[in-house]
Amino acid sequence: MEYLTVGEVAQRSGLPVSTIHFWESKGLIRSLRSDGNQRRFARPELRRIAVIKIGQRAGIPLSEIRDVLDTLPADRAVSAKSWAALSRRWKGSLDDRIARLTALRDQLGQCIGCGCLSLNKCWLRNANDKLATEGPGPRLLNFDE
Amino acid sequence: MEYLTVGEVAQRSGLPVSTIHFWESKGLIRSLRSDGNQRRFARPELRRIAVIKIGQRAGIPLSEIRDVLDTLPADRAVSAKSWAALSRRWKGSLDDRIARLTALRDQLGQCIGCGCLSLNKCWLRNANDKLATEGPGPRLLNFDE
């Protein structure tokens, strides 16, 4: 049981076999082949898969995940040190996304309360009608009916 | 200047003409046609566009945005009341997403600090190796090298 078949990896990781194929085709994971050309996965690949899944949860595109994994030794499991660096990086990107979403949420929260009845105070205004902000012209987001 | 051409809408909204065509084809916005079959947009469409853009920023898929817009009167601008209901709804969905991302971020933050050197405490473990949790079997996320 030194190596795992694709089915075993699927079971352990919870991924469909097709996704494992796909990720391998994209260079995210690697396998050896048996005499009969079947995939054989070294155990450390499981850790890479776990890391990839976390990256995805963090909203990192596969191409970027692949790029950072490529900077790591391919033949060993992701080390604690590498993982700390990776998680720091992904945490940063998450921080950004959370900040942006939170700002939007707070703005939406204000819209609920105010009903955006005051055009000049509405945060939506400047963000959405380029022309309208350049003069007293027609207003895209005038919520006064 | 009762009605706007597609180019005018593009300028005001900052959208490419192609996107306006696309959104119309998906039923998100509507237009009348000139004698020569060119699109003519009623002014209230600009507000719908603004609302759509906000929905997108909130991560709402176009199909869902279309569904909620469909419940609104098509011939008038989005009213303050409708907008309040909409923003409440989207804020809720944003709240969820933010909560999930924040949880992940916090977990990542812990990983940075701890280096995940203690398998049994690592939050990643249970989340990622179904088999491994059912016994003392091989460990997907053992970060002890």
Add this chain to the structure above:
DNA sequence: CTACAACCTCAAGTATAGTTGAGGTCAAGC
């Protein structure tokens, strides 16, 4: 009244992240 920018439709292409299926091979149990 003519030039030309802006418009039209429809098909195909792009990118991401896979899934599905056809047609064929491998390997483990009986």
Add this chain to the structure above:
DNA sequence: GCTTGACCTCAACTATACTTGAGGTTGTAG
């Protein structure tokens, strides 16, 4: 030694959200 589930490749398909291009029409300014 044969059956059967697991595996193989490769092409095509799905979904979302658009963009690009070809080939043709409209509308406005001079």
